[in-house]
Amino acid sequence: MGRLTTHVLDTAQGIPGKSISVNLYFKTGETQKLIATKITNDDGRCDGPLIEGNDFTAGEYVLEFDVGQYFKNSSLKITEPHFLNKVLIQFYAADANTHYHVPLLVTPWSYSTYRGS
Numbered sequence: 317m318g319r320l321t322t323h324v325l326d327t328a329q330g331i332p333g334k335s336i337s338v339n340l341y342f343k344t345g346e347t348q349k350l351i352a353t354k355i356t357n358d359d360g361r362c363d364g365p366l367i368e369g370n371d372f373t374a375g376e377y378v379l380e381f382d383v384g385q386y387f388k389n390s391s392l393k394i395t396e397p398h399f400l401n402k403v404l405i406q407f408y409a410a411d412a413n414t415h416y417h418v419p420l421l422v423t424p425w426s427y428s429t430y431r432g433s
Contacts, residue, residue, distance in 0.1 A: 325420070326390070336355065338382075344375070403420060417431070
């Protein structure tokens with residue numbers, strides 16, 4: 317059964333990114349449909365898959381992470397306005413029967429991602 321998961325690591329502080337709002341959209345052409353909203357837990361992960369089973373279909377997805385609010389609430393001293401606000405990761409899931417894991421490594425000034433396991 318296929319599923320999509322994520323987690324967030326705050327590489328500026330060396331800690332999991334907890335309490336970050338994550339929205340998942342399914343993209344068709346220029347239209348995006350919101351299909352899930354989760355909040356990361358103390359480990360920087362969502363408590364369950366963002367989408368799984370028959371609801372997870374092949375196609376284009378967008379993950380939206382509200383890192384601006386996260387860093388505003390953090391102990392880091394960052395200038396206002398802050399550099400990153402929403403991080404969008406747009407990707408294609410070719411096989412709906414597999415596990416896609418899309419981690420986010422983030423600082424107030426940069427981010428990276430990869431296809432995890």
